[in-house]
Amino acid sequence: MQKTIMITGATDGIGLAAAKKLVSMGHHLILHGRNPMKLLAVEQDLSRLADSARVESYIADLSVLSEVQKLIDQVAERHQQIDVLINNAGIFKTSEPLTPEGLDVRFVVNTIAPYLLTKKVLPLMGRTGRIINLSSAAQSPVDLQALMGRQRIDNDFEAYAQSKLAITAWSRSLAEIHKQQGPRIIAVNPGSMLGSKMVKQAFGVAGKDISIGADILTRAALSDEFESANGQYFDNDSGSFASPHADALNPKISDSIIESIESVLDEYSN
Secondary structure, three states, X not given: OOOEEEEOOOOOHHHHHHHHHHHHOOOEXXXXXXXXXXXXXXXXXXXXXXXXXXXXXXXXXXXXXXXXHHHHHHHHHHOOOOOEEEEOOOOOOOOOOEOOOOOEHHHHHHHHHHHHHHHHHHHHOOOOOEEEEEOOXXXXXXXXXXXXXXXXXXXXXXXXXXXXXXXXXXXHHHHHHOOOOOOEEEEEEOOOOEOOHHHHHHHOOOOEOOHHHHHHHHHHHHOHHHOOOOOOEEEOOOOEEEOOOHHHHOHHHHHHHHHHHHHHHHXXXX
16 A cells, blocks of 8 residues: 655665665655755656655755744645654754754754654544654763753764654653554664764764665554554664663653753744
C-alpha cells in the first residue's frame, strides 16, 4: 500500500538514503531541505526513480521556528493525510551555534522543530500513522535553561547529546498522551558514527555505511515489528529496543522538557 511519507533533512546523509529506498518502494514522498538548489536536484533525481510514486519538496530553515510553522502549513494545504513523519534533520557542529533570538541551534533543530512539526502533523494522522524521531546513543541530562536560550553550552558534543535526550524524552511522553487515538511515536538511534556529513564534519572520519541508518528508518516507518512500539526507543547499535538514558524515562523530567519547549514556542514560533 502506498503511503505518504514526510522526511526532514532529505538532501543528504541518512535522510536522502532513506528517501531513495522509500521512493523505490513506490511511496509518495514529501521532502524537506534548507538549500533550494540541492533540494530541487534531489527531487528531480528521486522522481526519476519513481514509477507510480510522487515526489514533492518544501524549503525551510528548521532553526527558524516561523519557517517550521510555515512548512507544516504548506504541507497541510496540500495533504489531508500524512502516514509517516520522519524527523531526520539534525545538526551537531556549526559556526553559528546561536539563533538571532539567542537559542541554541542544536536544541532548535534537533528537539524543538521536530516537536512543533509533530504536534502540527498529528491532526493529519490516524492511529496507524507513525512518527519516527532521530535520537542518538549520545544522550546527556538536559539543562532546561540552555534549552530555553537562557544559558549557553560551549561544548558541541554536550549540546548535541542534550538535544537528543530531549527528543527521546518528549517522544515517549507524547506517545503516552496520544496512545488512544494518535499515531505511533518512536525514537530511533539509527547507528553511531554513520558516514553522514554531520559525522564527517564533527569527527573528521568517513564513518560507517549510511545505508545502516536508512534501513532502520525504513523498517521503523513501515514494518510490522514497530507496530506496537509506541513510545519506545530503538537502538540500532544493538539492533534491538532498549532503555534510553534514565532521564528520558522519568515523567517529571519529560514533563519539564515539554513545558520548556512550549515556553520557547509561545515566545518565538509566531
